[in-house]
Amino acid sequence: MKLAVLSDIHGNGVALKYAIRDLKELEIRKIVIANEPLFGGGSLNGLQ
Numbered sequence: 001m002k003l004a005v006l007s008d009i010h011g012n013g014v015a016l017k018y019a020i021r022d023l024k025e026l027e028i029r030k031i032v033i034a035n036e037p038l039f040g041g042g043s044l045n046g047l048q
Contacts, residue, residue, distance in 0.1 A: 002026065007034035 004023055009016050023031065 001030060002028040003030045003032065004028045005032045005034060009035070 004026075006016075006019060009019075
């Protein structure tokens with residue numbers, strides 16, 4: 001099982017976009033999120 005940890009995104013949508021792209025490319029299906037992932041703890045829909 002591959003596991004990724006995302007932390008300290010702090011509303012950086014560009015970085016999150018590329019991280020999600022890489023996670024898909026590497027076929028990582030389990031993600032642990034530390035801290036707030038988007039704009040003050042917004043939606044996680046981009047990770048689905």
